[in-house]
Amino acid sequence: MTTSGLNFKELVSFAHDLYGVGSVPLHRPVFEGNEISYLTDCVNSNFVSSVGVYVDRxxxxxxxxxxVNHVIAMANGTAALHMALLATSVQVDDEVITQSVTFVATCNAIRYAGAWPVFVDVDExxxxxxxxxxRQFLEQxxxxxNGQVVNRLSGRVIRAVIPMHTFGFPGRASEIRAICDEWGLILIDDAAEALGSYDEHGHVGTQAHVATLSFNGNKVVTTGGGGAIFTNSDNIAALARHLSTTAKVTGEGYFDHDMVGYNFRLPALNAALGVAQLERLETMLGQKREIEAAWNRFLSACGYETVKPRLGTRTNNWLTTFLVKDRSERDSLLDYANHHGVMLRPMWRLMSSLPMFEHCQTDGLKVSKWLEDRVVNLPSSVRMS
Ligand SMILES: Cc1ncc(COP(=O)(O)O)c(C=O)c1O
Structure with a gap:
């Protein structure tokens, strides 16, 4: 089936050329390094929970x-976001500006902290x-x-901003940091999808006060389930480490706690998997670059192209992405490919249209809505050798 230059049948058969016959998932993990050996070692050590050499490694x-100076491994990327909000003292009934183009965890974490998301548009x-x-939202x-930034419409304090580096493409972090500094806002980067992505200043997330990662099974590197906080701030790191370890006050064998803490740390078993995965990060990123280039060659021949990182930045190519003409072409393509065993995915439904966030303030989200109709993610796993 074809609309315009895009032949759906050829796209499906190209996916099978890349990944072989059988169903082709969007992104699956590949364990071809020291995973089994480190897991066995971890089990034999008896230190399988959140204390142990594998978490430190x-x-x-x-x-x-x-x-960065500090990394704290967490149970998952959602817990890492929740902890980043707590460790930067976001308060109940504050507002946090974020994007509507994101996975639901970003907004859920804001609500866990008792704050409210406000949705501002993304760049195309x-x-x-x-x-x-x-900038426009804040000015208007x-x-x-009294030293705080107050939303004139809601009367609430705007405390923080959470951008998300969509599909691994580096956002405009330094410009956003400059605006946050001007207004006195905290910048928390949701870099869940962006391990191995770099902008002109270094690894994605390092311009923020604190940033978070996810190691869910569908990410570039997985620990099964897992996440991390990373920051250059000694204070944020100390509070996040303390709060996420049940706010335990020291003393082996004693149970002393000085705050309502959380059990958010990554177990050593998961960390063992992660240590092996990270040893192969550069190899996997190289293979993902090749997959993206192959998709781009296929799409160029049909008059389409993959989304590229902005000039001067490097993406981890987590999910190869391209834009179709409109929602109708998107839906027919997804329907055809998914029925023929090749998993293609649309962008998430905009967060501002979900029942629990539909009452939250937005700036109109013109570009977000335009992208929602057109974005398609292509199978992007590293190939098994
Ligand atoms: C943008 C974004 N934020 C947060 C998360 C949450 O991470 P986790 O699934 O590890 O809780 C994910 C993905 O899973 C994500 O894609």
Whole structure:
């Protein structure tokens, strides 16, 4: 079936050329390194929970990759976001500006902290929070009152901004940081999808006060379930480490706690898997670059092209993405491919249209709505050798 230059049958058969016969998932993990050996070692050590050498090794590897001073491994990316909000003192009934183009975890975490999301538009090229729209929203809606930024419409304090680096493409972090500094807002980067993505200043997330990662099974690197917080702030790191370890006050064998803490740390078993996965990060990123290039060759021949990272940045190519003409072409393509065993995915439904967030303030989200109709993610797994 064809509309315009895109032949759905040829697209499906190209996916099978890339990944072989049988069903082709969007993104599946590949375990071809030391995973079994480290897991066995971890089991034999008896230290399978959140204390153990594998958690330390995993955090050290992530420090090297991101270049930050502190990494704290967490149970998953959602818990990492929740902890980032708590450790930067976002309060109940505050507002947090974020994008409507994101996975639901970003907004759920804001609600776990008792705060409310406010949705501002994304840029068309990065699909991530637009600095221009952020500035415009603040200028039109916010006032500075007693050292705080207050939303004139809701009367609530706007405390933080959470951009998300969509599908691994680096957003405009330094411009957003400059706006946050100007207004005195906290910047938390949801870099769940962006391990191995770099902008002109370094690893994605390092421009923020604190950033988070996910190691869910569908990410570039997986620990089964897992996440991390990374930051250069000693204070944020200390509070996040303390709060996520049940706010335990020291003393082996004693149960002393000084705050209502959380059990959010990553178990060593999961970290063991992660240590092996991270050893192969550069190899996997190289293979993902090749997959993206192959899709781009196929699409170019049909008059389409894959989304590219903005100039001067490097994406991890988590999900190869392209834009179709409109929602109708998107839906026919998804329907055809998914019925022929090749998993293609649309963008998430906009968060501002979900029942639990539909009453939250937006800036109109013109670009987000346009993208929602057109974005298609293509199978992007590393191939098994
Ligand atoms: C943008 C974004 N934020 C947060 C998360 C939550 O991570 P996790 O599934 O590890 O809780 C994910 C993905 O899973 C994500 O894609």
């Amino acid at each position: 995993f955090e050290d590897q992530l420090k090297n990759i991101t270049g 090229d990065t699909m991530s929070l637009s600095p221009q729209s952020l 809606n916010a006032s500075r009152e």
